[in-house]
Amino acid sequence: MHDLNLPDAVDAHFFDTPGDAALALADAVAKHLAERLLIAPRASLVVSGGSTPLPFFEALREKPLDWARVDVLLADERWVPEDDDDSNTRLVKENLLQGPASEANYLSLKRPGDTPADGLAAVERALADLHLPLDVLILGMGNDGHTASLFPDAPELDEALDTDSAAIVAPMTPPSQPRKRITLTLRALNQAGFTALHLKGDDKLKTLQAACSDISQVKEMPIRAFLKPGLQIFWSA
Numbered sequence: 001m002h003d004l005n006l007p008d009a010v011d012a013h014f015f016d017t018p019g020d021a022a023l024a025l026a027d028a029v030a031k032h033l034a035e036r037l038l039i040a041p042r043a044s045l046v047v048s049g050g051s052t053p054l055p056f057f058e059a060l061r062e063k064p065l066d067w068a069r070v071d072v073l074l075a076d077e078r079w080v081p082e083d084d085d086d087s088n089t090r091l092v093k094e095n096l097l098q099g100p101a102s103e104a105n106y107l108s109l110k111r112p113g114d115t116p117a118d119g120l121a122a123v124e125r126a127l128a129d130l131h132l133p134l135d136v137l138i139l140g141m142g143n144d145g146h147t148a149s150l151f152p153d154a155p156e157l158d159e160a161l162d163t164d165s166a167a168i169v170a171p172m173t174p175p176s177q178p179r180k181r182i183t184l185t186l187r188a189l190n191q192a193g194f195t196a197l198h199l200k201g202d203d204k205l206k207t208l209q210a211a212c213s214d215i216s217q218v219k220e221m222p223i224r225a226f227l228k229p230g231l232q233i234f235w236s237a
């Protein structure tokens, strides 16, 4: 149906509506978290911001998990106060950390400081106990091929993609973006127990097609770093 030329062992699931994709993704995420909590004291869940995840958050928050043992954090954040409309933390608190999921432990990537570079040490301290690899990672993607805040035009991109670096967070200042950002690095995002890419709309499908055309050029489209075996793509119109 969709000619994507996906790399080997990448699975794509196509849905007619965003609601259908959200329900299927929430089921898959809840299953992975529940399995992890059977064998580990805690589980990590990394989610993305933007507009796509809203129905997924609404479905996932109702799942009967032992949420008090789940650490929730964002893959990236805009360096804005929590009451700003652009705050991904606000999005997560208002839409995911409600009902049963309000028991989860939220680890914010936004700390005091005028810039992400100023707040970096405090964020690193807040994430010091985070166990890698992550258990569950839900990524989004922009039409420039960015994921998390790994933007093609960010001067900090090389460092953030360097899996030999010890850094798990990086400040990002892409000229294309009105807000400064902080992102989990590729080292932190790599090799999660379950990684999904959640997409909505035909434009995202075209971007994914372009990304699949040459996965070796990661800096041109950083989403390519995740187009590898095990990735599950959840797309809806």
Ligand SMILES: O=C1O[C@H](COP(=O)(O)O)[C@@H](O)[C@H](O)[C@H]1O
Pocket: 048, 049, 050, 051, 052, 053, 075, 076, 077, 088, 139, 140, 141, 142, 147, 148, 149
């Ligand atoms: O800037 C961002 O954009 C992407 C995609 O957002 P969407 O609105 O197209 O769903 C998102 O994955 C990322 O976390 C966010 O900071």
